[in-house]
Amino acid sequence: xxxxxxxxxxxxxxxxxxxxxxxxxxxxxxxxxxxxxxxxxxxxxxxxxxxxxxxxxxxxxxxxxxxxxxxxxxxxxxxxxxxxxxxxxxxxxxxxxxxxxxxxxxxxxxxxxxxxxxxxxxxxxxxxxxxxxxxxxxxxxxxxxxxxxxxxxxxxxxxxxxxxxxxxxxxxxxxxxxxxxxxxxxxxxxxxxxxxxxxxxxxxxxxxxxxxxxxxxxxxxxxxxxxxxxxxxxxxxxxxxxxxxxxxxxxxxxxxxxxxxxxxxxxxxxxxxxxxxxxxxxxxxxxxxxxxxxxxxxxxx
Amino acid sequence: xxxxxxxxxxxxxxxxxxxxxxxxxxxxxxxxxxxxxxxxxxxxxxxxxxxxxxxxxxxxxxxxxxxxxxxxxxxxxxxxxxxxxxxxx
Numbered sequence: 471x472x473x474x475x476x477x478x479x480x481x482x483x484x485x486x487x488x489x490x491x492x493x494x495x496x497x498x499x500x501x502x503x504x505x506x507x508x509x510x511x512x513x514x515x516x517x518x519x520x521x522x523x524x525x526x527x528x529x530x531x532x533x534x535x536x537x538x539x540x541x542x543x544x545x546x547x548x549x550x551x552x553x554x555x556x557x558x559x560x561x562x563x564x565x566x567x568x569x570x571x572x573x574x575x576x577x578x579x580x581x582x583x584x585x586x587x588x589x590x591x592x593x594x595x596x597x598x599x600x601x602x603x604x605x606x607x608x609x610x611x612x613x614x615x616x617x618x619x620x621x622x623x624x625x626x627x628x629x630x631x632x633x634x635x636x637x638x639x640x641x642x643x644x645x646x647x648x649x650x651x652x653x654x655x656x657x658x659x660x661x662x663x664x665x666x667x668x669x670x671x672x673x674x675x676x677x678x679x680x681x682x683x684x685x686x687x688x689x690x691x692x693x694x695x696x697x698x699x700x701x702x703x704x705x706x707x708x709x710x711x712x713x714x715x716x717x718x719x720x721x722x723x724x725x726x727x728x729x730x731x732x733x734x735x736x737x738x739x740x741x742x743x744x745x746x747x748x749x750x751x752x753x754x755x756x757x758x759x760x761x762x763x764x765x766x767x768x769x770x771x
Numbered sequence: 772x773x774x775x776x777x778x779x780x781x782x783x784x785x786x787x788x789x790x791x792x793x794x795x796x797x798x799x800x801x802x803x804x805x806x807x808x809x810x811x812x813x814x815x816x817x818x819x820x821x822x823x824x825x826x827x828x829x830x831x832x833x834x835x836x837x838x839x840x841x842x843x844x845x846x847x848x849x850x851x852x853x854x855x856x857x858x859x860x
Binding site: 716717718719721722725732735736739740743746747 | 801
């Protein structure tokens, strides 16, 4: 099977001008861009994704390109288009690839209301999924990256997509977005990890994307079974500690941090409640990855 | 202490169509009409589910069914009324 990584850079850039089709779990994107950093980022981060012929329906038509006018030349800017509209303000040109990734997340979060969408990472090991909701700075993405690099299957680092028919989790294994110190932590954790270009001075600080593992990409059509909800909390010097969290409290946190809980009404309640019914809920504090990972191994043993 | 009349009858608010879960001594309740979700105490959850089962009930019966004294039940019902989950009838 031909993958995106098999394309020459010239071929990829040509396809991006016409529209590159990417299937990511249940969604199909048609991505357009004339920008070399976007082509470079996609070649690097989506190397293991299968190529399809681009025919048929696409859920999201997206584009990242330079903005018109004087901003083409003076402190150049780029913008994200979805179906011809620009949902965000333009950003500096060197944030082009990060903008594409954020925009692709936004497409799902803002529109895929045929699923319950939780703001949480999710990984699977031994057939059991661990959902990691987390406020910014809680260490969710660092933990996600370390678990994936330790052999866990990544389903998503940002969006837990709950299927309304069976309550299982749709995979959306795209690059893991790491910020600030987490980038160096993960580089040190696994020197073989493949990173994209680093974007500095974004609204999230310094951002770099980590390529999803080949195993995760290879299972993009396999839904996951939720087993645990773990609320991580990274703190300097914190002891590694896993403690039970009240289910009612876990429910309220998940509902409050979901992208579309209210919009789904009663269905949102039922899906979220069914998820909490079938999961054990935990608080997890940590400061060291080498101590944190065995705790997760034990959870799914 | 909320002044209470033990013969006063209470019911779920109109259009409530409550959905709920009971986990570890707490209830989470969804109110269909407002689309609000509330996390409430064990007693509040018991009062709500008693009215779901039996319809409108007087305070004394509700308190008896939930194993609470009338004062506690009246206070809790007053709080639930503020959330528009229950109403006097």
